[in-house]
Amino acid sequence: MRNHFLPFHVPTIGEEEIAEVVATLRSGWLTTGPKVKQFEQEFARYIGCQQAVAVNSGTAALHLALEAVGITEGDEVLIPTMTFTATAEVVTYLKAKPVLLDCRPDTLNLDPDRIERAITPKTKAIMPVHMGGLPCEMDRILEIARQYHLQVIEDAAHALPARYHGRMVGTLGDITCFSFYATKTITTGEGGMATTDNLEWAERMRLMSLHGISKDAWKRYTAEGSWYYEVLFPGYKYNLTDLAAAIGIHQLKKCERFWEVRQRYAALYHEGLQDMTALTLPPIAAEGQQHAWHLYILQLNVEQLRITRNQFIDLLKERQIGTSVHFIPLHLHPYYRDTFGYRAADFPQASAAFERIVSLPIYPKMTEADVGYVIETVRALVRQYRR
Numbered sequence: 224m225r226n227h228f229l230p231f232h233v234p235t236i237g238e239e240e241i242a243e244v245v246a247t248l249r250s251g252w253l254t255t256g257p258k259v260k261q262f263e264q265e266f267a268r269y270i271g272c273q274q275a276v277a278v279n280s281g282t283a284a285l286h287l288a289l290e291a292v293g294i295t296e297g298d299e300v301l302i303p304t305m306t307f308t309a310t311a312e313v314v315t316y317l318k319a320k321p322v323l324l325d326c327r328p329d330t331l332n333l334d335p336d337r338i339e340r341a342i343t344p345k346t347k348a349i350m351p352v353h354m355g356g357l358p359c360e361m362d363r364i365l366e367i368a369r370q371y372h373l374q375v376i377e378d379a380a381h382a383l384p385a386r387y388h389g390r391m392v393g394t395l396g397d398i399t400c401f402s403f404y405a406t407k408t409i410t411t412g413e414g415g416m417a418t419t420d421n422l423e424w425a426e427r428m429r430l431m432s433l434h435g436i437s438k439d440a441w442k443r444y445t446a447e448g449s450w451y452y453e454v455l456f457p458g459y460k461y462n463l464t465d466l467a468a469a470i471g472i473h474q475l476k477k478c479e480r481f482w483e484v485r486q487r488y489a490a491l492y493h494e495g496l497q498d499m500t501a502l503t504l505p506p507i508a509a510e511g512q513q514h515a516w517h518l519y520i521l522q523l524n525v526e527q528l529r530i531t532r533n534q535f536i537d538l539l540k541e542r543q544i545g546t547s548v549h550f551i552p553l554h555l556h557p558y559y560r561d562t563f564g565y566r567a568a569d570f571p572q573a574s575a576a577f578e579r580i581v582s583l584p585i586y587p588k589m590t591e592a593d594v595g596y597v598i599e600t601v602r603a604l605v606r607q608y609r610r
Contacts, residue, residue, distance in 0.1 A: 224542055225596060231545035232406045235481065235587045236470070243469040250465075255433070258465035262472050263416070269384075269475060270393035272418040274425035277468060278432050281380045281402025281415035282309040283461035286316055287428040288398040288417050289348065292374040294319050298347040301373075303333040304552040304565075305573045306352045310378050311553055314350075320563075322346070323554055325570040329506050330354065331520065331580070334572070335363040339371075348374040353382035353392060355549065355582075356408070356515025357508060361387050361395050376400065383408050384482055386513035393418040398428075403467075408481060408517050409474035411467035432461040484587040485516035488594050492519055492583065495598035501527040501605045503579075518549055521601075522579040530608045536581055542600050547582045 247258060259277050267275035278284050294300060296318035302310050304323040311321040324337040331354045338349065349368055351359040359377075368375045375396035379385070383401055385392040393399045398421075401407075403414035419425055430436075435458030489507075496502055503522035508514040523532050530538070536546050552573040554565035567574040583597055 226543075228543045229545055229584060229589070229593055229596070231547050231582070231584050232586050233588045234405050234410045235477070236410075237473065237477070239473040239476075240470045243473055244466060247465050247469040252465050254464045254466075255462040256465045258468040258472065259463050262463075262468040262475070265472065265475055266416055267418065269478070270391050270418050272394050272399075273420040274418065274422060276417045276419075276425055276428045276432065277463040277471075278415045278417065278428075278461045279463050279467070280413055280461075281378075281400055281404065282313060283432070283459070284400035284402075284415040284417040284428075285309060285350070285376065285378060286313040286459070287431055287461060288376045288400055288419075288424075289313055289317055289319075290431060291424040291427040292348065292376065292397060294347055297345060299343060299345040300348045300350055301338060301341055301346060302350045303352050303354075303573075304554045304570050305331050305333075305354065305550060305576065306378065306553065307380070307550055308553060308556065309380075310350055310352055311559065319347075320345075321553075321559075323559070323563075323565060323570065325572045326354075326576065328572045328576060329503075330357055330359075331573075331576060332357065332359045333364070335360050335367065338364070338367050342371055342373075346371065346373060348376055350376045350378055351396075352378040352380070353385060353515075355505060355518035355520050356381045356383075356385050357506065358382065358385050358387040358392055358512055358514075365396070374398075380404075380407065381517040382515050383517075384478055384513065385515040386511075388511050392515075394420070397421065398424060403471060403474070408485070408515055409471065409478050411463070411471040411474070414463050414467045414471060431456060431458040434458045434460065481587045482515065485585050486514075488585050488589065488591075489514070489516045489519055491591065491594050492585070492598065495595075496521075496601060499602060499605050500524070501609060502601075516585060519583045519585040520549060521581050521583055522576065523581065525579055527610055528605070528608050529610055530604075532578055532581055535604065535608075538604055539581075539600065544597055544600060545584060548577075548580055549582050550577075552577055
């Protein structure tokens with residue numbers, strides 16, 4: 224057994240990020256400024272979109288995106304129940320209703336077959352979540368959205384860099400929202416980005432991200448700026464700082480290299496675990512697609528084991544391996560259950576998957592020896608507790 228703990232995730236921060244942060248500190252410009260603009264421009268170029276709006280979290284990006292496309296009180300937004308609460312809570316910020324949909328049992332992504340039956344005259348948008356970094360079935364989702372005149376806001380917190388039919392996630396829906404939280408594929412500590420080809424929506428998100436203050440308010444402390452500003456709308460405090468962007472600029476440069484490591488580790492997991500019938504491995508991306516491998520979500524076939532998923536996690540922890548669960552479906556949380564009357568039986572696939580899923584560590588700071596230890600330990604536990 225290992226003598227030190229393998230965390231579920233550790234961000235990969237290099238000397239380049241540290242030097243850029245130090246240079247930013249010495250520049251005297253700490254909050255939103257030139258580094259944020261640089262990060263936005265380089266991110267847009269990398270994704271292949273027209274506009275990128277940097278904000279202080281993926282949650283802020285989702286909120287601004289919904290507000291920009293006009294979601295308002297009484298509207299309904301279709302979202303998967305298999306997601307983090309941020310996807311749903313931003314809908315409630317606008318006094319709209321999150322309408323939960325079940326997932327596919329294999330990918331855990333939103334099941335497109337559930338969409339049309341959930342659409343009502345109040346439905347205004349769909350928010351697919353690319354679970355673990357595997358793109359949703361966007362062709363079908365976009366086709367339904369066009370048919371019913373719905374906006375598509377993608378929650379791509381897991382999906383950098385993911386591709387769908389050769390196109391980057393970030394260029395598919397109306398607005399796509401990324402997260403740079405500490406556990407994500409690239410990080411700024413806390414941060415997010417919204418991408419779109421719609422200039423009007425991008426300008427609205429920029430405006431509302433900084434108190435609804437008139438354009439380029441951040442420049443008012445520069446030589447070309449002015450002290451005068453106007454509040455055009457009651458906005459929010461969602462701006463990203465230059466300190467965070469300084470990290471993001473170099474993380475973005477490493478994005479493909481980070482992905483190559485995760486891809487290799489996912490392949491090692493597949494190779495090492497594929498013969499274990501008590502396990503269902505996450506699906507790999509179809510031809511023409513790219514899985515970001517933010518998460519490696521294993522499903523235990525619990526009927527073949529003498530332990531529960533929770534016990535499996537505890538046993539891994541005893542053996543110095545950190546894991547997580549993505550996610551506790553929203554309909555099982557007290558707020559969504561009690562407020563909207565959702566029951567476990569309403570979402571049979573997500574409810575069943577929740578009892579089986581466990582996310583194994585997968586990140587560049589791991590070594591191949593770490594991956595090998597996880598594989599060896601998982602195999603040993605499955606053999607030991609097989610029915």
